[in-house]
Amino acid sequence: MKIAVDAMGGDYAPEEIVKGALMASEKSPDLQLILVGSKEKMQPFLTNSLPQNLSFYEATEVIAMDEHPANAVRKKKDASIVVATRLVKQGEADAVVSAGSTGAQMAAALLGLGRIKGIERPAIVTVLPTPEGGKLILDVGANMDATPEQLCQYGQMGSIYAGKILGIANPRVGLLNVGSEEGKGNELTQKAYPLLKASPVNFIGNVEGRDVPQGKADVIVCDGFAGNILLKMAEGLAGVLFQQIKEKITSNTVRRLGALAVKPGLKEIAQMMDYAEYGGAPLLGVNGISIICHGSSKAKAIFNGIRVAGECVQVRLIEQIREDLPK
Amino acid sequence: MKIAVDAMGGDYAPEEIVKGALMASEKSPDLQLILVGSKEKMQPFLTNSLPQNLSFYEATEVIAMDEHPANAVRKKKDASIVVATRLVKQGEADAVVSAGSTGAQMAAALLGLGRIKGIERPAIVTVLPTPEGGKLILDVGANMDATPEQLCQYGQMGSIYAGKILGIANPRVGLLNVGSEEGKGNELTQKAYPLLKASPVNFIGNVEGRDVPQGKADVIVCDGFAGNILLKMAEGLAGVLFQQIKEKITSNTVRRLGALAVKPGLKEIAQMMDYAEYGGAPLLGVNGISIICHGSSKAKAIFNGIRVAGECVQVRLIEQIREDLPK
Structure with a gap:
């Protein structure tokens, strides 16, 4: 090979x-x-x-x-x-x-x-690390104005990838949306919902922004605009929080001593969140x-x-x- | 009153x-x-x-x-x-x-x-706490499929609110987008950019997802779909991270002792991130x-x-x- x-x-x-x-x-x-x-x-x-x-x-x-x-x-x-x-x-x-x-x-x-x-259009996949393991998000930037049919294809391609490469049996496919009920969302997601429901994937319905880091779905389907915003917000917020933690737990001598003791725990989280473990993902x-x-x-x-x-x-x-x- | x-x-x-x-x-x-x-x-x-x-x-x-x-x-x-x-x-x-x-x-x-x-359409505003102070995001869910003109109005209303209520002089208004250059984005943001540029607000151009928690703009303009995804992702991720921290820094005796020492520092971060400080925001x-x-x-x-x-x-x-x- x-x-x-x-x-x-x-x-x-x-x-x-x-x-x-x-x-x-x-x-x-x-x-x-x-x-x-x-x-x-x-x-x-x-x-x-x-x-x-x-x-x-x-x-x-x-x-x-x-x-x-x-x-x-x-x-x-x-x-x-x-x-x-x-x-x-x-x-x-x-x-x-x-x-x-x-x-x-x-x-x-x-x-x-x-x-x-x-x-119709390829999708850029990313693996988002969560405490429940790596979760796929697609598209994260290939296609800014996707159609409902394209979102449905993302769900199918993502499902195959999650199954074959991440080893997730019967991957749960979720549609990124603003509420859990069918009928919620913008025109795109309202139209994509029934298509995903009728497709052969294990569609679990809508997932909200807060469900993503909790690992509620294995494959999160969205257009390239929403996916890009979501992904970069996650990277930015994690960066800001870890920076704040670093500063606040070392701001005086007592805290610095405590920081030494909790450091291995924080490292475990940083490792869990490390995208480098997943390396990369294909342009699907x-x-x-x-x-x-x-x-x-x-x-x-x-x-x-x-x-x-x-x-x-x-x-x-x-x-x-x-x-x-x-x- | x-x-x-x-x-x-x-x-x-x-x-x-x-x-x-x-x-x-x-x-x-x-x-x-x-x-x-x-x-x-x-x-x-x-x-x-x-x-x-x-x-x-x-x-x-x-x-x-x-x-x-x-x-x-x-x-x-x-x-x-x-x-x-x-x-x-x-x-x-x-x-x-x-x-x-x-x-x-x-x-x-x-x-x-x-x-x-x-x-044309009201917007739901939210104040996102960041280390640089509270930043406005609008819309976060009133209007799922906004027009470029509506995004421009959000920028203007948000600017007034940030100035009058948050006390920010000449608030920096940013357009939530997938890249910093003009011309990036989906059809909506590509068309909203020149409108915001021509409007009387202090438009600083596009801001990416990662710029939001870093406080790069005081007012972040987006449609209700993107804003809702962004906001809920931030809430969910912060929740997951703090939960992980709580678990990992108390998983053995040494860490628990260290946790006691760093707890005030973590509390300072939790306070900084606490939306309750901002109370709420008007339907603009x-x-x-x-x-x-x-x-x-x-x-x-x-x-x-x-x-x-x-x-x-x-x-x-x-x-x-x-x-x-x-x-």
Whole structure:
């Protein structure tokens, strides 16, 4: 199995990407890893003796976070994410993993791999850590103005992914909404509800914002606008709260002593909330496996992103979606 | 100044409502408080000698949280929220305060008081506590499918409220969106951006989900769907995190001792995050002051809700909105 890794994408590229790939090549000798990018720039982070299952593929350009995704993908034919995606298209790799610009990764996948037949719009999935385990949210930003039919497809694709990759039996699919009763919501969710109800997924109805961190549903379906707002609010609030805790429990000597004692407990929570454990998630609906990692991914997240890529290939995720979706 | 208080609305009604009103009547002798509801049901929570500035107005019915708001308001003419709103309409009270069904309060206000001329749709405001102080979010649930023009009006009304009641000079108004650049977002936010930019408010552009808890904007403008999701996610996540902290820092003897030392610090954070400090916020855009308190309000929140009502009357909020909005 061959995984192309975009070595140049992400806040900590290429260093942490290279380190993550080295970890993966060591722990999974059966994986063939292809680091795509400038080998010269990766050089400082490479070990003297390189593992046999690690190779390089030169790409001279990089797409920055602030570039217009589709334009950049069309213009920079030799950008790392474009080249890595092309390797998948040409059958030289089974999956691509990137922590670079999500928009560029999506544009490269849409232009390079295309959509799975029958899927109207792909969705960006994210795994939200909760005390009840990782929960899927989709879409979190691919498609700002989704249709009810598209939300229904998200539910079906998310259900397959939660079952096959997260190992959740009969995943509970919930529609993100403002109230629990059928009929609540905006025009979009009011129309999506009956479609999800009639679909083959285990639809548990509406879930409200407060139900999400409580893990009430395994798969949370929403349009890219609401999903993005939800996800970033969660990241921002967790950050603010942990920062406040850090300050307030060390503001005098007594508290600092107490902080030493409770620190392992707080660390357990930070670990539980750590998205890096989940690595990344695929762009669901494109005709090939393209794993999106968080922009601030460090080695561990990349390592897990590569692991997820391998699992997606192993369970034949694309074929599963193709087979399970209504023709 | 006379404030009608819906004694029967809220998770802890009538007990905590009565207690909050008693607190307010004591601390603000210049306020005339009218407790609206069943005096018989309030009786157990009343003190032997009642303050002179507290009176009662009988209302025999109550609208429950799960009733259809508009239908219930039309049918139950003697419901506490309907009667209390009518007192405002008839000039017998200057404002109404309620912790009951938000939908019913809105329906009662729309039917009883009507909209301010020129305002297309009223908005429910909430004050989100952040380390940088309370920040306004509107709308959080009155209007699920808002238009760009309506979002622009929210910005203007929110700006007036933040200035006059929260005391923020030249409040920074942000548009809730998925990215910071102009042109980002769904159709709604793409069209609302130039309107807000051209409006007289201090528009700082788009704010992302993560910017909200960091207090980057003083007034966050969004449709009722996104605002509701955002707000409930924040409540749910904060609840889950504090629950986790409580468990993890007391899971063994060493940690329990440490927890004793850091507890005052955590309490400071809980206080900072306590919406009860802000009491409530008005339904902005209706032709009279109707303060919406959180459903789970206890005495302190009701006390502060009454305080906010008094402040809104004092600064002539309705007249301010009428004057400042473009005709």
